[in-house]
Amino acid sequence: MPNRAWIVPTLFACGVLGILLVGGCCRLLPGADQTCLLPTAPQSATEAQSAPAAGQSLFLYCGAGIRKPVEEINALFEQQTGVRVEPTFTGSGCALAQIEMAQKGDLFMPGEDWFMEQAVERGRILERRTVAYFVPVIMVQRGNPHGIQELDDLLKPGVRVGVGEPKACAIGHFTVKLMELEKIPWDELGRNVVAHFATAPELGNAVKLKAVDACIQWDSIAALYLDDAEVVPFAVDEETSSAITLGVLKTSKQPESARSYLQFMEGPEGQRIFRKHHFTLDLEDPTFPWDGERD
Amino acid sequence: MGALDSSPVTDALGGRSDRPLRWGISLPLVAYVALIVCVLTANVVWLARPHPDTGQSYLASLYANDALRGEIGYALKLSMVSSLISAIIATLLAIPSAYALSRLRVPFRALIDTIVDLPLVIPPLIAGIALLLFFRQSGMGQWIENHLLPVVYTQQGIVVAQFFIASAFAIRAVKAAFDQVNPRFEAVARSLGASGLHAFVTISLPLAKSGVIAGFIMTWARAIGEFAPIMMVAGSTPGKTNVLPISAFLNMSAGNVEAAIAIVVLMVAIAAGTLVLFKQLGGQGYIW
Numbered sequence: 003m004p005n006r007a008w009i010v011p012t013l014f015a016c017g018v019l020g021i022l023l024v025g026g027c028c029r030l031l032p033g034a035d036q037t038c039l040l041p042t043a044p045q046s047a048t049e050a051q052s053a054p055a056a057g058q059s060l061f062l063y064c065g066a067g068i069r070k071p072v073e074e075i076n077a078l079f080e081q082q083t084g085v086r087v088e089p090t091f092t093g094s095g096c097a098l099a100q101i102e103m104a105q106k107g108d109l110f111m112p113g114e115d116w117f118m119e120q121a122v123e124r125g126r127i128l129e130r131r132t133v134a135y136f137v138p139v140i141m142v143q144r145g146n147p148h149g150i151q152e153l154d155d156l157l158k159p160g161v162r163v164g165v166g167e168p169k170a171c172a173i174g175h176f177t178v179k180l181m182e183l184e185k186i187p188w189d190e191l192g193r194n195v196v197a198h199f200a201t202a203p204e205l206g207n208a209v210k211l212k213a214v215d216a217c218i219q220w221d222s223i224a225a226l227y228l229d230d231a232e233v234v235p236f237a238v239d240e241e242t243s244s245a246i247t248l249g250v251l252k253t254s255k256q257p258e259s260a261r262s263y264l265q266f267m268e269g270p271e272g273q274r275i276f277r278k279h280h281f282t283l284d285l286e287d288p289t290f291p292w293d294g295e296r297d
Numbered sequence: 298m299g300a301l302d303s304s305p306v307t308d309a310l311g312g313r314s315d316r317p318l319r320w321g322i323s324l325p326l327v328a329y330v331a332l333i334v335c336v337l338t339a340n341v342v343w344l345a346r347p348h349p350d351t352g353q354s355y356l357a358s359l360y361a362n363d364a365l366r367g368e369i370g371y372a373l374k375l376s377m378v379s380s381l382i383s384a385i386i387a388t389l390l391a392i393p394s395a396y397a398l399s400r401l402r403v404p405f406r407a408l409i410d411t412i413v414d415l416p417l418v419i420p421p422l423i424a425g426i427a428l429l430l431f432f433r434q435s436g437m438g439q440w441i442e443n444h445l446l447p448v449v450y451t452q453q454g455i456v457v458a459q460f461f462i463a464s465a466f467a468i469r470a471v472k473a474a475f476d477q478v479n480p481r482f483e484a485v486a487r488s489l490g491a492s493g494l495h496a497f498v499t500i501s502l503p504l505a506k507s508g509v510i511a512g513f514i515m516t517w518a519r520a521i522g523e524f525a526p527i528m529m530v531a532g533s534t535p536g537k538t539n540v541l542p543i544s545a546f547l548n549m550s551a552g553n554v555e556a557a558i559a560i561v562v563l564m565v566a567i568a569a570g571t572l573v574l575f576k577q578l579g580g581q582g583y584i585w
Contacts, residue, residue: 039378039452040371042537061450066533066550073535090450090532091547096422100529103429104449144349203550210554226552229349 058259061106062089063097065113067203067223068246071279072111078275079266085259093201095170101126101251108254109263113202114172115245122249128257130249133267134281136220137243137288138176140234141209141227143216150216150234153184156191163191164205164214167198172244173205174198177218180242206231220244221289225280235290243285337565340558355555365556368535372544373563376521379452379540383459384467384517391467391516392509396497398468399475416465425529428461432530454531455538459520467516474508475501511578518571522564 064072069091076087087109092100094112098120101110110127112118114136121127142150148161156163166174181188196214199205202223208214210230224233248267250260266272273283282288344356351358359365397403398410416424432438432448441448448454478501486496502509524542531538533547541564548556 039382039455040375066547069535069547069551088450088534088537090534090538091550092528092533093550096528099426100429100532103426104433106433106449201550203552206552207549207554210552223552 058084058256059086059088060108060254060256060260060263062087062109062111062263063101063107064089064091064111065094065097065117066091067113067201067220068111071275071281074275074279075267075272078271079263083259083262083266085263087263101253105253107251108256108260109248110251111246111248113246115247116172116175118247118249126252127249128252128254129261129264130247131264131268132245132247133272134222134246134276134283135243135285135288136172136222136246137238137282137285137290138173138180138218138236139221139224139290140236141206141217141219141224142232142234143209143212144230144232146232146234148215152234153180153186153236156194156216157186158194161194162196162213162215163194164197164199164208164217165191165195166202166205166218167200170200171202173202173218173220176242176244180218183242222279222281225289233290233292235288238285238288240285243282246281337562340562344555344558344562356559359555359559365553368539368544369541369556369560369563371536372539372541372560375452375455375538376540379455380459380517380520380523383456383463383520384513386456387460387464387467387516387520388471388509388513390464391471391512392502395468395471396475396501399472400480413465413468416462421462421523421525422529424462425458425526428458428526428530449530450532450534450538452531452538455527455540458526458530459523462523462526463516463520466519467512470512470515471505471509474505474512477508478504507578511575514571514575514578518568518575521567521571 062072062076069089072089072091076089080086090097090100094114094117097110097112098117101107101121102124110118110121111133112121118127118130122130140150140153140156142148148155148158150156150158150161155161165177166172168174168178178188181191197208199208199217202220203226205214205217205219206223206227209217209219210227219233221233221235224231248264250257250264254260277283280289344359345354347354348358394413398406398413403409419427429449430438432442446453448457482500482504483496486500487493491499521540522542523540524546527533527538527540528543528546533539533543535544535547539547541560545557545560545564548554548560
C-alpha cells in the first residue's frame with residue numbers, strides 16, 4: 003500500500019512539469035520572446051512613436067541614481083539609430099555581481115567610478131569613457147537650520163550627520179578622503195555621525211525625511227532633492243570628484259553598436275541631456291553654485 | 298473592552314475580577330497595533346502634505362503625473378499576473394509535496410523538511426545571486442536557459458524568483474492543513490475499498506481545502522512582495538520587469554521618495570486585502 007501512495011505526488015509533479023513546459027513554449031510564440039507575461043511597455047512618448055527597432059538590442063547595467071538622463075538618452079538613441087537599449091537599474095554593487103554571475107550584457111554604467119575600477123580589475127571591460135562627473139557638496143535640510151556654510155560646520159555640536167558607508171559606496175569612500183584632505187579628524191566628525199548609508203540616494207532620502215541634518219553628497223543627486231533640501235557647495239578639484247564612466251563589456255555580442263551608444267552619450271546630445279539633469283560636465287563649471295536655471 | 302470580554306483568552310482566565318491581568322496581557326497588543334497603525338497613517342499623511350512651493354498635495358501631483366501613473370499601473374498588472382502564476386505553480390507543487398511530508402515515511406524526511414525551509418532562511422539578495430549563478434554558470438541551468446525557458450533578465454525570471462521563495466511558504470502552509478486532517482478518515486475510506494488516490498481526492502483534499510486556499514493566498518502575498526531575487530534574476534528594467542517593489546526601489550533611487558511611498562501604501566492595501574481574505578478562509582494559526 004505505501005507504494006501506491008506515491009501515485010498522487012507523481013501525478014501532481016507531472017502536472018507541474020507540464021505547466022513549466024507550456025511556459026517554455028511561450029518563447030516560441032511570434033514576438034513573445036522574453037515577454038511572456040505582459041507586453042513590454044514603451045518607456046516614453048518619444049519611444050512609442052519611433053520606428054520599429056532595427057532588431058538590435060543592447061543590455062545596459064546602470065546605477066539606479068542616474069536613471070533619469072539615461073532613460074532620456076536611450077529613447078533618443080533608439081529614435082535615431084533603431085537600436086533599443088534595455089537598461090537594468092540597480093545599485094552599482096549589485097550590477098557588478100550580476101555582470102560577474104550572468105556573463106551577459108553589453109554596457110556598464112555604474113553610479114560611481116569606484117565600481118568601474120573593480121570591473122576593469124576583473125577584466126570585464128573592453129573600453130570605457132568618462133561622460134560626466136560627480137562633484138561632492140554639503141546637502142542640508144531646507145532653510146539650513148544649523149547654518150552650515152563649510153565642512154568645519156559639520157562638527158558643530160548637535161548637527162546630525164549622515165555619511166556614505168566607505169566600504170559600500172564611493173561617496174562614503176570620498177567623504178573619508180575629503181576629511182583627510184581638509185585635515186578634519188574623522189573621529190571628530192564621527193561624534194556627529196548618526197548613520198552610515200549604502201548609497202548616495204539613501205543619503206539624500208535621509209536628509210529629505212529629516213533623519214539627518216546634513217551629509218556630503220554628489221551634486222546631481224542633491225539636485226533631485228531641491229524641494230526639501232539645500233546645497234552648500236565648496237571648492238573641489240579632480241582629486242575630490244568622481245568620474246561617471248560608461249564601459250563596453252567584454253561579453254557584448256554587438257560591440258560596434260555598444261561603441262556607438264558610448265559615442266552618443268559623450269556626444270553633444272548625450273551631454274545636453276546630462277546637463278539638463280544637473281550633472282557636472284566640466285569641473286571648471288560645476289552644477290553648484292546653482293545658476294538659478296531648472297527644468 | 299467589550300470585544301476583549303468575549304474573547305477566548307478572557308474566558309480562559311475565568312469570570313472573576315482579573316482586570317490587572319487582562320490589562321497586562323492586552324496592553325502590549327494594543328501598543329503594537331497602535332504602532333503599526335501610526336506608522337501607516339504617518340506615511341499617508343506625509344504623502345498628502347502640501348508642496349512647499351505650489352501648495353498642491355504631493356498625492357495629487359503624483360496622481361496627475363501621467364508617466365508615473367503609467368509606470369505604477371504597469372507594475373501593478375505585472376505584479377498581479379506574475380505573482381498569480383507563481384502562486385498557482387507553487388500550490389500545485391505544494392499539494393503533493395506537503396501531502397508526502399505529512400503522510401509518507403519519506404527517506405531522510407528531516408533533511409528534506411530542512412531543505413524546503415532553506416529559501417525562507419537565505420537572505421533574499423543572496424537567493425537572487427544564487428539563482429543567477431545557477432542559471433548562468435551551471436550546466437543544468439544553462440541547458441534550461443538555452444532549451445527550455447530563458448530566465449535571466451526576462452519576465453519569466455520574475456516568476457522563477459517568486460516561485461523559488463514562495464514555494465517554501467506554500468509547502469509549509471499546505472502541510473499544516475494536511476497535518477490537521479485525521480489520517481483515520483482515509484484509512485476508513487481505504488478499508489471500504491477506495492484507492493489511495495480516491496481517498497486523497499475525496500477525503501483529505503476536501504478536508505484540507507480551506508488550509509490549501511489560505512496557503513495559496515499567503516504564497517501569493519509573499520510572491521507579490523518579492524524584491525531582491527527578482528532584481529538579480531529578472532533585472533529592474535522599467536516597462537519590462539518592474540514589479541511593484543522594483544518600481545518603489547527605482548523611484549527611491551531617483552530621489553522620488555513620494556512615488557516610492559505611494560507604491561508602498563498601495564502594496565500595504567493589497568496585503569491587507571489578502572490577509573482579510575486569508576482569515577475569512579480560516580487561515581489563522583495554520584502555518585507554523
